[in-house]
Amino acid sequence: MAHLVRIGTRRSKLAMTQSGMMQRAIGRALGVADADLAEAVPLVEIVTTGDRVQDRRLMEIGGKALFTKEIEEALADGRVDVAVHSMKDVPAEQPYGLCIAAVPPREDARxxxxxxxxxxxxxxxxxxxxxxxxxxxxxxxxxxxxxxxxxxxxxxxxxxxxxxxxxxxxxxxxxxxxxxxxxxxxxxxxxLSLNDFLPAPGQGALALQTRVEDIDAVWVAALNDPDTALAVAAERGAMTALEGSCRTAIGAHAEMVDDRLRLTTEMLAPDGSARWRRSADLSDPRGADAEDRARDMGMTLGAAIHAAAGDQRTLP
Missing domain, CATH: 3.40.190.10 (Periplasmic binding protein-like II)
Known part of the structure; x- marks a missing residue:
């Protein structure tokens, strides 16, 4: 059987476990028998810089993009067809020609x-x-x-x-x-409580990244969870406005509450001496442009916090 979808993944046990979950889900969406799964939807293991360097904080060696860069290169080059990332490792800006095509149902974000x-x-x-x-x-x-x-x-x-x-x-x-x-x-x-330890944007969610031209692949819609995708859009909007990186201490979490999307986001001084937090609700979260509005809400909240925090927000 020819390869239908090649999955790019890090080699860590967690990454392989998460990619294996997506391998089975993609296989089901494509009608692939379990016996043919390894050949039709193979896992392509890729070692990232973030995996190789283990003795320093990510912010010292280039940030969290080091967990995605080599896999994204394989995706852009056509060596794999989809990358499975932990959403919290995915930088705010997507490389040219790539996109987050699907966001599966979220695990516990705490x-x-x-x-x-x-x-x-x-x-x-x-x-x-x-x-x-x-x-x-x-x-x-x-x-x-x-x-x-x-x-x-x-x-x-x-x-x-x-x-x-x-x-x-x-x-x-x-x-x-x-x-x-x-x-x-x-x-x-x-x-730990969401109030005390507001999670990283996208924590608990996975990102299925493809080339832009593959965003309408038949398996994509089957794996995407609209509520999770909406929440993540709001959180990543806040991350974008807050210049979310390994040099800024930020948290963001959104969830559906009484048919409204409620987003809470915060920034902290690295030593914990100051904390800036804002919350907002998105009404009508089921509309066709809901993800865009959720992202805009996140960016608005993030911008307000950014202004309030001033120069206290990053490590020297």
Missing amino acids: DAFVSELFPSFADLPMGARLGTASLRRQAQALALRPDLAIEMLRGNVDTRLRRAADGDFDAILLAVSGLNRLGFESVIRER
Whole structure:
């Protein structure tokens, strides 16, 4: 059987798990038998710069685009037909000729508190060592607990969990969605509140990226979840206005509430000493132009926060 859709994916266990989920979903949409799936919808493994460099924060080596660049090059060159990304790793601007064609249903968007010693974030003792590579999580944790010692933690999920189990940290913060997809729900001691730890834009969602000319492929509509796509459009609008990168601590989360889309977004000083937050609702979120209006709402909120925060918003 000839290849129908080639999926570009990172090699990490989480990326392969997520891409495997999409492989099966695309196969179902195309009527491919399970026995033919590996040949008809193959996974093409691509090592990214973000995977190779594990000893520094992303902001020191070029930002989160380092998790997508090599896969996007393969997509643009025609070596793969769709890329599966964690939405929170996808930069605000799409490379020329590429687009986010589908956004599948979202997993839990919250952050997870993981610790061998303590049952919750609030139970951490004074000066506890908290592991994270996320500037957002660092700022949010310090906004609540300025006494904590934030220590850099990179690597795949297995590596991070092993370091926590080995006692390198008193606790670590991870995305609930990744732990759920990997079957590691049992390590979660607390699912942190959206109010205290507003997630990264797109957290818990996947992005299926294609070439622009493939946006109407037969499988695309089958995998797209309109409510998730709408929420992500609002969050990424805020990210665009806030210049969302690994040098800015920002959070954004949108969800349907009583037939309205409610978006909350925030920016924090990296040391947690200041926090700027705004919320807004989008009425009539089912209209034909709903995604454009959601994105505009996000950009408006983000611009207001950007103006309020001024020069306090980034690391030096």
